[in-house]
Amino acid sequence: MTRRIxxxxxxxxxxxxLMSLNSRAPVVALGPVLGDIQRDTGxxxxxxxxxxxxPVLCFGLVTPAAAWLMGxxxxxxxxxxxxxxxxxxxxxxxxGGAPGALVGTVVIGVxxxxxxxxxxxxxxxxxxxxxxxxxxxxxxxxxxxxxLASALTAPLAAAIGWQGxxxxxxxxxxxxxGAWFFVFPPGKDGPRWSDSDFPGRLAKDAxxxxxxxxxxxxxxxxxxxxxxxxxTPGISPANRRMMWLFTVTFALHNVGYYAMTLWLPxxxxxxxxxxxxxxxxxxxxxQVFAIAGPLLVPALAHLFGWxxxxxxxxxxxxxxxxxxxxxxxPGLWVLWGVLGGIAQxxxxxxxxxxxxxxxxSLDENRRMTALIQSVGYAVASTGPIIMGGLHEAxxxxxxxxxxxxxxxxxxxxxxxxxxxxRGTSPRRA
Numbered sequence: 302m303t304r305r306i307x308x309x310x311x312x313x314x315x316x317x318x319l320m321s322l323n324s325r326a327p328v329v330a331l332g333p334v335l336g337d338i339q340r341d342t343g344x345x346x347x348x349x350x351x352x353x354x355x356p357v358l359c360f361g362l363v364t365p366a367a368a369w370l371m372g373x374x375x376x377x378x379x380x381x382x383x384x385x386x387x388x389x390x391x392x393x394x395x396x397g398g399a400p401g402a403l404v405g406t407v408v409i410g411v412x413x414x415x416x417x418x419x420x421x422x423x424x425x426x427x428x429x430x431x432x433x434x435x436x437x438x439x440x441x442x443x444x445x446x447x448x449l450a451s452a453l454t455a456p457l458a459a460a461i462g463w464q465g466x467x468x469x470x471x472x473x474x475x476x477x478x479g480a481w482f483f484v485f486p487p488g489k490d491g492p493r494w495s496d497s498d499f500p501g502r503l504a505k506d507a508x509x510x511x512x513x514x515x516x517x518x519x520x521x522x523x524x525x526x527x528x529x530x531x532x533t534p535g536i537s538p539a540n541r542r543m544m545w546l547f548t549v550t551f552a553l554h555n556v557g558y559y560a561m562t563l564w565l566p567x568x569x570x571x572x573x574x575x576x577x578x579x580x581x582x583x584x585x586x587x588q589v590f591a592i593a594g595p596l597l598v599p600a601l602a603h604l605f606g607w608x609x610x611x612x613x614x615x616x617x618x619x620x621x622x623x624x625x626x627x628x629x630x631p632g633l634w635v636l637w638g639v640l641g642g643i644a645q646x647x648x649x650x651x652x653x654x655x656x657x658x659x660x661x662s663l664d665e666n667r668r669m670t671a672l673i674q675s676v677g678y679a680v681a682s683t684g685p686i687i688m689g690g691l692h693e694a695x696x697x698x699x700x701x702x703x704x705x706x707x708x709x710x711x712x713x714x715x716x717x718x719x720x721x722x723r724g725t726s727p728r729r730a
Contacts, residue, residue: 312480312483312484312492313427313484313485314438315480315484316477316481316483316484316485317420317423317435317438317439317442318438318439318442319442319473319476319477319480319481320380320383320420320477320481321416321439321440321442321443322442322443322445322446322449322473323384323387323416323446323470323473323474323477324383324413324416324417324420324443324446325443325446325447325450326446326447326449326450326470327387327390327391327394327409327413327450327467327470328353328356328409328413328559328562329446329447329450329451329562329588330450330451330454330466330470331349331352331467331563332451332454332563332564332566332567332581333451333454333455333458333566333577333578333580333581333584334454334455334458334463334466334467334577335349335563335566335567336567336577337458337463338352338402338463341463342398342399342402343399344399344402345693350564350685350686350687350688350689350690351403351685351686352402352403353559353562353563353685354559354682354683354684354685354686355406355407355410355682356406356409356413357410357555357559357678357679357681357682357684357685358410358678358679359407359410359411359413359414359678360410360413360414360417360674360675360678360679360681360682361674361675361676361677361678361679361681361682362675362679363410363411364417364418364671364675364678365671365675366414367379367414367415367417367418367419368418368671370382371415371418371419371422374487375487375489375490376422376423376426376485376490377485377486377487377488377489377490377491378487378488379415379419380415380416380419380481380485381478381481381482381487382412382415383412383413383415383416383419384412384474384477384481385412385478386408386409386411386412386415387409387413387471387474388471388474388475389405389408390405390406390407390408390409390410390411391405391409391467391468391470391471391474392405392468392471393405393408394406394408394409394467395463395464395465395467395468396464396468417674417678418670418671418674420439421436421653421656421666421670422666422667422670424436424439424657425657425660425666426490426491427491427492429657434599436595436649436650436653436654436657437595437596437598437599437650438595438596439595440591440594440595440646440649440650441591441592441593441594441595441596441646443591444588444589444591444592444594444595444642444646445592447562447588447591448585448588448589448591448592450588451562451566451581451582451584451585451587452581452588453466454466454581455577455578455580455581455582456578456581457469459578535664535665535668536665536668536669537661537665539722539723540659540660540661540665540669540722542719542722543655543656543659543669543719543720543722544656544669544672544673546715546718546719547652547655547656547669547673547715547716547719548672548673548676548677549677549711549712549715550648550652550677550712550715550716550719551652551673551677551681552676552677552678552680552681553680553681553708553709553711553712553715554620554645554648554649554652554677554681554709554712555677555678555680555681555684556680556681556683556684556705556708557620557623557624557645557684557705557708557712558645558681558684559681559682559684559685560684560685560687560688560701560704560705561587561623561624561641561645561705562584562587563685563688563689564685564688564689564692564701565584565587565638566580566581566583566584567580568627568698569583569584569634571698572631572698573631573634583634583635583638584638586635586638586639587638587641587642587645588642589642590638590639590640590641590642590643590646591642591643591645591646592642592646593642593643593646594616594642594643594644594645594646594647594648594650595646595647595649597643597647598612598616598647598650598651598654599650599654601615609654609655609720610717610720610721612647612651613648613651613716613717613720614717615647616643616644616647616648616651617644617648617709617712617713617716617717618644618713619640619641619643619644619647620641620644620645620648620709620712620713621706621710621713622637622640622641622644623637623638623640623641623644623705623709624702624703624705624706624709625706626640627702628699628702628703628706648716651716652673652716652719653670655719655720656669656670656673684705684708687701687704688701688704688705689701691704
């Protein structure tokens, strides 16, 4: 029995990890080839910034529909639409010229929204006793994917063109889709194995989770029912306050993330005299150390007993240091990139671990997660556009970096207030 549990748990980790690898890489891959895209399509800097902002805007606008889709057909089935949409969007964006770049990016954004909503729900459904660890693992996997995209896109573009470079990612997408289909078949609300495969406490926990899913049904003939996402009385007053404060935190965190991810390679080319390939590799520091951030959070909590307030203080300080350091001492960009990478990976983990732990039920988890992502991503979509527009208007990087710095300072304040919210009944992670 132990070997069987270990094997199935490992398969689940592999499938979820491969899914997460694909969940941001197509957006990050744009940064190292922005010059090639502008040259071949004639798009301005502001419109190129829009290519990074469209997916983030979709995250905000499409989240209610993605939550509804998961309620109708289940998480397992919905994630398959993510893989199909991602493949179609990348192909259209790469070979459709200027119109295709915009249309394909919309398709990619819609597909990515599905996985955004699915990931926290998947953790709450199948890994509730390891919420912090699994949130960290999935976030780390996301950043492994973005690191590969940031580091390899420009060298591949030099060899096979930027279109071929962007499309080459779909090989990994196909592998991830196959693994997901095997481990999480669309006909089930869980992994392929049954609740009886788990002994004792885990069996009881699995039964409880399935009961919560059935209790969420609101229409006949559906597996899990529609997922309510509005802040209704079903969310406790304290959790509602926490949810809105974390919405501000999450929005400004992503303003910084997407703005810096898209424009950091260009910043390095223009201020440090680097080639596009070297700048793409240098900017990948932001993604490489984002792998460490989400793993560092549960490690510090476990080894030293750090609570969410202390953990958030660490990641918020590292986040603020990135734009401040680039403004004050741009020659130390390696150090600022390392600290910013740790911060951007760890912030997501802290925020959604607190949400998962304080949610009184899976239904409340769904409501809060969907609202935070829907509003937060809609606001965050403005970051790359404004940063690109400010840079083009000012002719320097001081103004856009100051904008990011201000956003991250406000992010830190709202995050502290959210964590200080009391009156909830936390669930054990």
